[in-house]
């Protein structure tokens with residue numbers, strides 16, 4: 001599978017919005033047109049505030065358009081962990097806030113007549129060994145205590161080989177791109193102004209905030225919502241030390257056998273998450289997983305898709321693959337997102353660290369940030385605050401062995417290089433060029449591109465992602481194509497090209 005476009009973007013039929021072509025001012029500027037930005041635009045417009053939303057590409061081009069499309073309060077196992085660290089009331093608040101976001105999606109889809117195949121089902125998490133079963137039992141006990149409609153089944157019939165299954169009723173799946181597109185249209189009808197192909201490159205803080213965009217245009221605003229997944233502007237919050245980028249892969253397949261319509265995910269690793277989507281009467285099996293730290297542990301992209309396909313085949317007899325894609329999201333030390341002001345009394349807001357459950361936490365973010373802008377405060381502010389004591393948490397243990405952005409930065413400087421000899425078409429490698437570390441890529445037409453692989457965000461050296469033919473930052477998740485063009489993540493600039501020519505030219509010259 002060569003192309004990587006998600007099933008949702010393949011079938012989504014997105015509305016086109018114009019590029020911003022002159023400097024403007026607005027009461028509220030939202031940067032980013034994923035689930036966070038669009039929900040926020042809708043909520044504000046509903047309350048009579050006309051925000052401006054700018055998106056670097058098209059709406060839902062980011063992670064929101066590349067998901068599994070599950071809308072559930074079952075975020076792997078989370079409730080017993082929150083209860084242990086922050087108390088049962090915090091676990092209860094997490095549940096109520098997420099359940100409120102689920103109600104919001106249901107109500108908005110109905111009210112705005114958004115055709116997004118929103119379908120109710122059970123969300124299930126399954127264990128394949130005794131240790132995982134113990135974990136499920138702990139989660140089940142906490143879930144019952146805080147009022148989740150949960151059921152624990154031992155030795156269920158499905159998925160094959162599972163020892164236990166924890167299911168929550170009244171959960172949902174949908175078509176995320178159709179939902180975001182429909183919600184954006186409703187927001188625009190109510191007065192929100194949306195611009196696509198408009199990238200913010202710099203934010204100057206002050207009483208009024210000045211946001212510089214590509215092409216020299218500026219937007220002046222009183223409030224700025226950074227709905228960019230990784231905060232576009234950090235202030236002094238050092239978000240980069242507390243966000244861990246993870247990539248994951250997805251496929252959509254037609255299958256030969258029947259399978260249950262509920263959603264499933266496993267407790268352990270490697271992650272396997274499935275759900276059913278029905279398109280014009282046809283059942284499609286969506287399978288997502290193979291998560292790993294961005295910039296590390298890629299192997300071959302085909303391997304990730306093969307592993308998912310094998311799982312889909314065991315589940316329902318995969319007949320053909322319609323789409324395959326990959327995307328990234330950020331983890332936090334205590335597995336809770338950060339939602340709110342970037343510093344006390346600031347009118348700049350961020351929402352990030354959704355740990356692959358941001359369709360709901362992102363909806364919640366749009367709702368809460370709207371309240372912060374309009375009322376100055378919101379419910380659940382403390383639970384999702386950037387100032388909570390997450391770093392000193394017992395959850396930290398869970399992060400031993402995972403990527404640490406600061407260590408990655410140092411490590412990247414020390415890692416060795418190789419020569420260019422024997423570089424194969426389709427291969428990228430770190431070499432020395434003019435005495436400095438550089439990245440070289442040889443394409444299928446025998447052209448070679450050498451780029452400066454120092455990430456333009458914070459100076460970490462990039463690694464080649466042989467799966468997707470990109471240069472990825474292991475520290476903060478910035479990604480560039482083989483010509484050095486910025487694709488996603490916190491950096492604002494592309495990379496410098498040091499050489500472009502044929503492989504033979506390169507060998508003759510250097």
Ligand SMILES: Cc1cc2nc3c(=O)[nH]c(=O)nc-3n(C[C@H](O)[C@H](O)[C@H](O)COP(=O)(O)OP(=O)(O)OC[C@H]3O[C@@H](n4cnc5c(N)ncnc54)[C@H](O)[C@@H]3O)c2cc1C
Nearest residue numbers: 032034035036056062063064067068069070200357358359
């Ligand atoms: C494989 C995978 C499967 C997932 N499945 C689920 C699921 O089933 N259920 C669930 O709840 N969650 C899921 N998630 C998580 C969820 O998709 C994300 O947490 C959520 O979509 C993040 O939304 P967002 O709006 O913050 O970011 P995004 O959707 O990435 O939106 C950010 C937008 O900001 C734009 N942007 C960035 N920088 C700038 C700039 N400087 N100027 C202008 N625009 C900019 C980007 O182009 C992008 O469109 C999954 C994640 C992954 C990786």
